[in-house]
């Protein structure tokens with residue numbers, strides 16, 4: 001057993017964290033997340049230059065040959081800086097679908113583009129009524145000539161305003177919620193019949209409602225049998241998002257402990273009050289548990305489906321509970337200042353709140369875990 | 374002991390309902406139950422003015438100053454009916470904070486000058502207690518007032534001052550003696566916000582609203598006649614106000630309505646085609662919340678009943694603050710959970726104001742974030758626990 005990072009992995013972490021410390025400061029973040037674009041276009045290019053987008057992609061497709069551990073490292077650092085760029089939708093989800101389901105031609109085209117930073121993808125899977133069931137789809141795709149035409153509406157597609165292509169889940173056969181009959185498609189945003197309504201999210205990302213009206217799509221993977229592929233990729237995305245959450249938790253634990261040492265009330269630093277000490281210890285415990293379970297799911301992603309799924313749901317539940325506690329208590333222990341838009345603390349709290357919803361809530365994953373046990 | 378309402382009380386309930394039915398259409402649209410600090414001054418005051426006309430704006434005041442003279446049960450009924458109808462709330466700073474201090478400790482002049490204008494809504498008040506260095510440890514406050522002839526000269530800074538941007542007056546705790554025990558050198562001043570030397574700077578909170586402010590005092594001249602009670606006795610008045618603030622904070626009637634709303638969301642949202650409310654996990658959480666609320670409601674009723682027999686609420690009223698705010702926070706948290714993905718959109722970002730997703734999702738996440746304040750202000754929940762530990766349990 002060995003939980004140590006390789007030298008390359010440590011270098012990767014250092015280079016991400018240095019780049020973000022120099023170029024992704026909170027004051028800068030406040031400005032560009034409120035700009036029209038919602039991000040600073042320079043960063044994605046730099047992420048490509050630094051090899052972050054290529055890190056988990058195979059060398060034969062233009063990547064650096066890493067895997068889920070590299071994504072974990074990157075997302076943990078991204079979480080610490082509240083990075084808004086769509087690493088998970090593009091590299092983890094997009095990259096995952098092509099890697100596991102793409103044809104050779106799709107692999108070499110798309111994995112290469114992803115690694116080079118030439119594309120941004122968004123994952124259009126949720127629907128207004130589907131909640132967290134990945135097979136609960138009203139969006140349909142019908143064969144037409146050599147491709148498919150897609151009809152339906154996708155809800156809260158994160159990163160969609162920045163994306164050039166969508167990865168879309170749709171029903172090709174069977175009834176609503178049937179496990180069989182689900183397929184995955186690549187759809188160009190500028191394809192005929194695609195319309196979007198863009199908006200900011202409460203955690204300073206951008207998202208869209210995406211509507212497909214006879215829009216043309218290309219199949220990824222096998223027709224009608226896409227659900228296992230979707231579940232695999234979503235579990236990989238869950239692992240990466242859990243890493244992001246641990247990054248957020250880390251900042252909140254450190255910031256809160258630090259603040260409690262300097263903020264004085266009743267003539268002493270508030271960190272001297274035992275009620276708060278124990279609370280901060282619990283925050284720290286939640287963070288450590290989060291780190292552990294994220295490592296667990298990351299290392300189990302390659303196991304057989306049920307084992308992988310259990311690990312992903314376990315991580316989601318642990319992070320969901322821990323993230324909520326850490327976020328709420330960080331605000332509480334900061335007092336009034338924790339309630340302000342000007343301090344970073346509230347923004348981590350918001351991101352953690354929304355990460356609990358993404359890819360299924362704590363309750364959803366508790367059920368999924370129980371059903372697999 | 375008896376839980377039922379008398380015919381006279383039922384008749385009162387009908388009267389309240391009739392008034393609400395008549396008043397509701399006169400209110401500006403969109404003044405829902407959900408608190409949002411984005412309203413205009415007029416919007417905030419619309420309900421206040423209607424209540425004033427009816428003579429119902431000050432249930433907590435003695436009749437002689439324009440109060441309703443209602444007993445505990447009538448107040449309970451009024452709160453329940455207005456919460457059920459999702460009427461706005463009146464702001465507490467004038468009506469339930471400074472006014473009781475003025476009619477309890479103020480002189481006749483002050484009562485005559487200020488109370489009618491608070492009642493009518495003509496004067497907007499804000500609360501100048503907290504300072505950057507003095508939050509939980511309020512008595513350490515440093516804003517200084519130095520007597521010069523028939524004026525005090527005030528210098529210093531208040532912060533977290535809710536809605537000070539609209540205020541005509543601020544009631545302030547100021548330090549008038551720095552050489553005695555902290556609590557014994559504080560004075561309670563009423564300050565006209567138009568006085569030269571006052572600057573108000575906005576603070577934006579987590580839901581993006583301009584809810585609080587910093588208020589700076591630079592050689593602000595305050596006539597001595599605006600001092601309430603005696604110099605250096607301000608802490609006594611301040612504490613009296615804080616206890617008042619605490620008892621109103623349980624918010625039971627509003628929480629009951631919010632739970633009902635949550636259940637409606639549970640009916641509308643689905644898991645695999647069945648209503649969320651039928652999901653055992655969700656149903657248990659809602660039941661848990663309702664049970665907590667029932668226990669809180671009867672704790673509040675016990676307190677009120679004791680009060681009506683002349684026993685002023687003591688330190689145990691901190692229970693109401695702790696549980697009331699925890700329940701309010703839990704409701705907003707569960708609401709976000711119930712909504713799922715449509716909690717993501719930030720409604721402040723919609724150019725055309727039309728929401729994506731269901732109407733009940735609008736602002737739900739912002740409301741959850743915002744309600745974290747309730748365990749921080751009004752004496753944080755940690756401070757309330759300290760009060761119970763010390764003053765009730767004798768620890």
Ligand SMILES: Cc1cc2nc3c(=O)[nH]c(=O)nc-3n(C[C@H](O)[C@H](O)[C@H](O)COP(=O)(O)OP(=O)(O)OC[C@H]3O[C@@H](n4cnc5c(N)ncnc54)[C@H](O)[C@@H]3O)c2cc1C
Nearest residue numbers: 273332333335336500502503508509533535746750753755
């Ligand atoms: C939205 C909002 C509106 C407000 N409106 C007003 C207003 O209109 N007027 C006004 O005067 N003030 C207002 N306040 C201020 C509010 O009363 C203070 O924020 C509150 O008293 C806490 O003070 P602080 O923010 O300085 O936190 P601190 O006192 O610094 O507390 C930080 C943390 O330490 C904890 N702590 C402190 N002492 C102890 C202890 N002895 N034991 C255990 N834990 C402790 C606190 O509970 C808190 O968790 C408002 C605050 C907010 C957030």
